[in-house]
């Protein structure tokens with residue numbers, strides 16, 4: 001037994017209806033109160049009837065009644081307003097409590113067996129998610145009604161990351177957007193590589209060179225550490241010459257090339273191709289990635305991001321390795337993932353900072369227009385019976401898995417609540 005489960009039972013009125021206090025008086029719960037997430041009693045502003053008297057005040061919940069003294073509530077005035085002590089077991093007789101008499105409710109025999117059984121089966125389940133066996137019985141609407149709030153939680157989480165970059169960049173919007181979107185362009189496996197790359201190359205330098213695609217590409221490959229050591233071939237040599245000149249001009253120091261990852265990536269996702277595509281986006285936007293946030297309709301944004309790697313990459317995957325001939329474009333799926341995980345959270349952050357709710361609305365609407373992410377978590381959700389029809393729902397499912405299921409927050413989850421009360 002644990003306090004979180006007892007609180008859940010109290011909050012959602014899942015205890016058997018016939019309740020009596022330890023002194024034998026009848027107890028009716030009129031209002032369980034509001035769950036308190038700060039210090040102080042567990043539920044505030046509750047209303048209960050004991051015998052014929054209605055009481056208004058706070059409720060404290062413990063597994064053992066003796067926890068009252070263990071937690072030193074007897075010395076804390078914020079517990080003076082407690083009108084009911086709800087416990088699983090009364091291990092400390094009232095006369096020994098050394099506190100003024102607070103009505104106590106023992107719930108040990110007041111929990112419906114079906115609720116306990118469902119809770120145990122959740123907590124003991126070792127499958128992909130604890131409710132894997134039960135979730136198919138939960139109506140689809142339970143998740144749909146919650147998905148927007150979950151997607152918003154995920155955006156807020158990302159806003160914290162962007163906020164850290166914003167502080168590091170001295171509240172410079174261009175530099176913040178550039179660094180955040182660069183790391184997103186690493187598409188998870190090379191997030192760190194792109195993050196280091198952006199940190200090593202200020203956006204003002206990119207802007208100064210942005211009119212010439214060859215210069216932007218040389219800057220990126222050079223700073224990525226990919227032009228260090230001997231290079232061969234006409235195009236790589238031209239890049240190196242250009243980079244050496246720019247590095248001396250702007251006093252640049254390249255990052256270490258070992259940060260780039262190729263394993264577990266399809267060749268079309270190699271960092272070499274991504275860097276060339278990233279150079280194309282920086283060239284197209286003249287280095288002002290903040291301008292990407294100002295699109296009118298999502299199709300306009302998709303058009304701007306529809307770029308290809310430079311011609312050299314038509315028959316190369318790396319500087320050393322050739323490829324089948326073909327244009328290496330960013331691709332529709334990657335564009336949508338980049339918008340979902342990079343541009344939309346940036347819009348949320350900007351809207352938060354400037355107090356512009358209309359931009360948030362627009363960002364949410366965009367999520368509904370984009371395809372869902374297709375990764376192992378979303379596929380597993382589909383197997384469990386919950387599909388994602390758009391990016392808003394896939395963001396919601398990612399949040400649900402990482403922040404609720406993996407932390408066993410089933411008691412705070414709407415699906416969990418439905419399962420436990422079924």
Ligand code: SF4
Pocket residue numbers: 129130131132135400404405406408409410411413414415416417419
């Ligand atoms: S948090 Fe919710 S969805 Fe996740 S395992 Fe628990 S009940 Fe299921």
